[in-house]
Amino acid sequence: MTVKQLTCTLVVLAAIAGFKPPHGPARHYPGGSLAAQYPNDRGIEQDPDVLYAEKFSDGMSNILARYTDVVNSGGMSLDSVDVPAKGCIALKMTNQGGKNDGGHLFRMFDPGFDSVLYIRYYVKYPSGSKGYIHHESVWIGGYRPATRYPNPRAGTCALGDQRISIAYEPVGPLDDMDTYLYWGDMRAGARGKCYGNDMINGSPQSKKIPWDQWMCVELMIRLNHPATASNGELQVWQDGAVVGHWGPGFPNGKWLADSWMNDKTGPPFEGFRWRTNEKLNLNYIWIEFYDDTTPEGASHHIKFSNLVIAKRYIGPIKSGKG
Template sequence: MLLLRMPEPATVTDGIAARHPGDIGIETDPDVFFVERFDEGTIASLVARYEDVLNQGDLSFVADVPSGSTASNSLLMTAVGGARSGAHLFKNLAADGRAQDDTVYLRYYVKYRSPFTPHHNGVWMGGANPPRDWPNPQAGTRPAGDDRFIVATEPVTSTMRLDNYVYWKDMHSDPNGNYWGNDFLQDAGLRAPLDEWMCVETMVKLNNPVTTSNGELAFWINGAKKNHLGPGFPRGSWIWDSFHPGNGSAFPGFQWRTDPALNLNWIWLEHYADNTPAGQESQMQLAHVVAARSYVGCLS
């Protein structure tokens, strides 16, 4: 029998960040396992802490931070149309024993500068078996269940509509049989603003045991929960690779993995804007990236 569980209230106010104003000392919280403030003196010292770096010359620090921040800088990532599609920083959490086997919350601040041409722009997380020191999304193909999964929250259309972008073993294909990241909310009014800081938080709960589909997915924008999926909720239907909440069947939950060796073991700070017009720049700023085992929340 499928038991239906009601999702949590839309807004949570008792996150980790509430206990650490300005994120000061947030790295000392026992639930926090990754913090990136971009407070290094040089880009060279920043990238030295990551396993894979793309286009280091398109990374720079800027003295522009979100409200409530105690940091001096954020990270500016630049794509140049016709020349370079963007930049990234990839962290292999397994390299120093920080891979996670249960629930992960990933919070960050992002600002999309106008003019902006989206494709994949934000902070992704996921798992690879075996762990890797570089990103390997295998775009267009469905994971087998024992090899990989990907979870992101980002603009998924040219209108900057926000949604999840997810790869896992039970994902749906497009009409041509290709497997691109699935989305789940379809709210045309939920769009990422330009030239404004936005607080994004994504939650993934891995399925335990691995034979079940009791995994979950949720995301918050500026502290307000926008979507939550798990075993038995919400109801909705699929149109190709997009889930539409509303009338339909209960969502079965996520079987993120079929092998316990596959856990959440990477974080990817990604700015990929390959459709930027020639000679134009697409720029994204990131600040206050925190990954934890409980809800983080926005800066307080």
């Protein structure tokens, strides 16, 4: 591997040591994005506030070696033409109907992150996937004990001492983007089962899937401290625009089964008690393409690019020359 390739891979020194929670609520300052300092994301992985960067820039063998669980590597390839910005590389994941249901890259971090955390990535949903998307996004979360592979335990409620899973992805048949959350105090839906809680539900800030276009997704997660408190937060951006922000005392609304409905006349959101044990932290990412309804003989795909995890707001890629 050349020096250039090495600097374009991941930076995880902070992940090895972990980092401690700041005091007070998460604050965000307009115009203060980390990406604004690095046109086309060049060198962003070297910033001291970056905890992990995946730019897919050093070849498939090196990429696959970074992840603790890989499914369907044969359906993965790299693209340097159809990318979100000049000089970027995209990972393309494909499936084959009747043979597989997509694939994934899963990485465990040890000891993980225990603070305010930001994750930003680019994703492109092809219009040919309409009607077939099940779970296609980047999940971030934690397991206790940490595992080298995904174990979401879909349908199981609580697990506040064992599981956090956070995603923003296509939900429902109307091209909507929404959250998909597993957490300690998550709400149950039909038949008392717990699947991902959705928080946006057509609010004025909600967004649609921009089919066949690169989309920038960013999440901010503030873990609750202490574990008995409901002072956790979640904020979501799509292409740099705030889609939603939930924390102790905001916004107003109400729970309808497993869906939070924003409503100015309702009581304030109670805040997230993401976990009931402080030893549960954010210790994995899951780059997921799960399409289990593609007809036999057909194929679908998804593309990801420029994933960054940092201690502060990252923002969309700033375009630049070279």
